Amino acid sequence: VNWHVDDALVARYVAADLDDARAASIEAHVIACAECRARVAVGMGAQRVDRIWTEVRDSIESPQPRLLEASLRKCGVRDHVARLIAATPSLSGSWFIAITVSLGWAVGAAHAGTKGVLLFLIVAPLIPLAGVMFAYGPRIDPTFEVAIAAPMHGFRLLLLRATSVLSATMLLVGIASIGLPNIGWRAEAWLLPALGVSLVSMALSTWVEPFVAGGIVASGWVLLTSLSPLLRRGVPTLDRIPAFTPSGQAMFAVLIALAFAVLVIRSGRFDRGREA
Ligand SMILES: [Zn+2]
Numbered sequence: 199v200n201w202h203v204d205d206a207l208v209a210r211y212v213a214a215d216l217d218d219a220r221a222a223s224i225e226a227h228v229i230a231c232a233e234c235r236a237r238v239a240v241g242m243g244a245q246r247v248d249r250i251w252t253e254v255r256d257s258i259e260s261p262q263p264r265l266l267e268a269s270l271r272k273c274g275v276r277d278h279v280a281r282l283i284a285a286t287p288s289l290s291g292s293w294f295i296a297i298t299v300s301l302g303w304a305v306g307a308a309h310a311g312t313k314g315v316l317l318f319l320i321v322a323p324l325i326p327l328a329g330v331m332f333a334y335g336p337r338i339d340p341t342f343e344v345a346i347a348a349p350m351h352g353f354r355l356l357l358l359r360a361t362s363v364l365s366a367t368m369l370l371v372g373i374a375s376i377g378l379p380n381i382g383w384r385a386e387a388w389l390l391p392a393l394g395v396s397l398v399s400m401a402l403s404t405w406v407e408p409f410v411a412g413g414i415v416a417s418g419w420v421l422l423t424s425l426s427p428l429l430r431r432g433v434p435t436l437d438r439i440p441a442f443t444p445s446g447q448a449m450f451a452v453l454i455a456l457a458f459a460v461l462v463i464r465s466g467r468f469d470r471g472r473e474a
Contacts (some may be wrong), residue, residue, distance in 0.1 A: 203227060203234045212241040279358065286359045288332035289366065297325055297367060301374035308378050312435060315381055319442060320423045322371045322388035323395050324416055329363035330396045331412030353465040356400070364396060387442045390450040395419050397457035404464035 203211070203224055210216050211224050228235045267284035271277065283289065304321045307314035333356070371388060378385045395415050402411035423441050430438060440446040 201227070202231065203237065205237070208234075208237050208241040211238060212245045282355060283358060283362050286333050286363060288329040288363050289359075293329070293332075294366075294370070297370055300325065301370060305374050305377040315379065315384075316423075316436065316439065318375075318378065319384070319388050319391075319436075320420060322375070323392035323419060325371055326364050326367040326392045327395045327399055327412055327416055327419075329367045330360050330399055331408055333359040333363045333408075360396070360400060364393070368392060381436070384436055384442060387436075387447065390447050390454065391419065391441055394450040394453045394457070397454050397461065401457040401460040401464070404461070404467040 207216075207220075207224060211221060214221075216224070224234075224238075228238055266289060267280045270280035270283060275283070287293070300321065304314075304318040308318040368389070371392065375385045375388070395418075399408070399412045399415040402415060405411070406414075419441075423439055426439055436442045441450070
């Protein structure tokens with residue numbers, strides 16, 4: 199037999215670029231011909247090295263999915279949902295460092311006296327609120343274009359991100375509140391206001407930008423909690439601050455329900471008019 203497998207055929211064979219009949223005839227020849235067997239082996243080896251090299255290069259050059267995105271995927275969250283949650287600006291590592299530092303400072307202040315406890319209870323609800331403010335919005339969201347292209351409506355994306363941010367931040371505040379001095383049920387007095395201000399801010403963002411809505415609500419909260427101690431002078435006691443009394447807490451429960459209703463009724467606002 200004078201026919202041998204030429205270089206072009208070796209290349210196509212190792213690249214699996216031949217139909218079964220041609221591949222079978224090459225294999226039949228290679229079994230009998232040591233010379234061609236060697237050339238195919240070299241070709242195979244070279245291709246394998248190429249493939250490994252490509253894999254190594256890709257793993258180095260491709261941007262690593264963020265830790266959060268990878269963990270979400272491990273928990274069974276679908277790929278595009280995991281990417282959208284992980285891209286939430288207020289779920290980044292630096293954000294959590296800032297929260298931890300603020301909470302550490304507020305817990306420290308709480309041990310210095312009643313004013314410190316008050317400070318903790320005023321600051322705590324602002325943390326989830328800030329998270330919600332930065333969770334969504336065309337002006338600050340780098341993945342806004344992706345979000346629009348994703349098969350998910352604006353309102354669902356907002357709820358998804360807000361829920362993620364609220365759970366994460368409120369868990370951190372909850373952990374921090376364990377470090378508070380013994381103040382009874384009031385160690386949890388931040389919880390309903392935190393949900394209240396966050397939901398009111400979300401509801402308000404159906405009218406104005408999330409950033410503006412958050413600013414208005416945050417100012418309102420700080421005024422509401424610090425005004426009565428300022429007006430009454432003397433050392434403020436928690437009983438005198440409406441937000442931290444049982445009736446004040448009940449009002450926040452009502453406010454949460456109202457804000458949620460407004461949010462559901464006006465949810466269509468998140469799905470259109472975002473080009474503004
Ligand atoms: Zn041969």
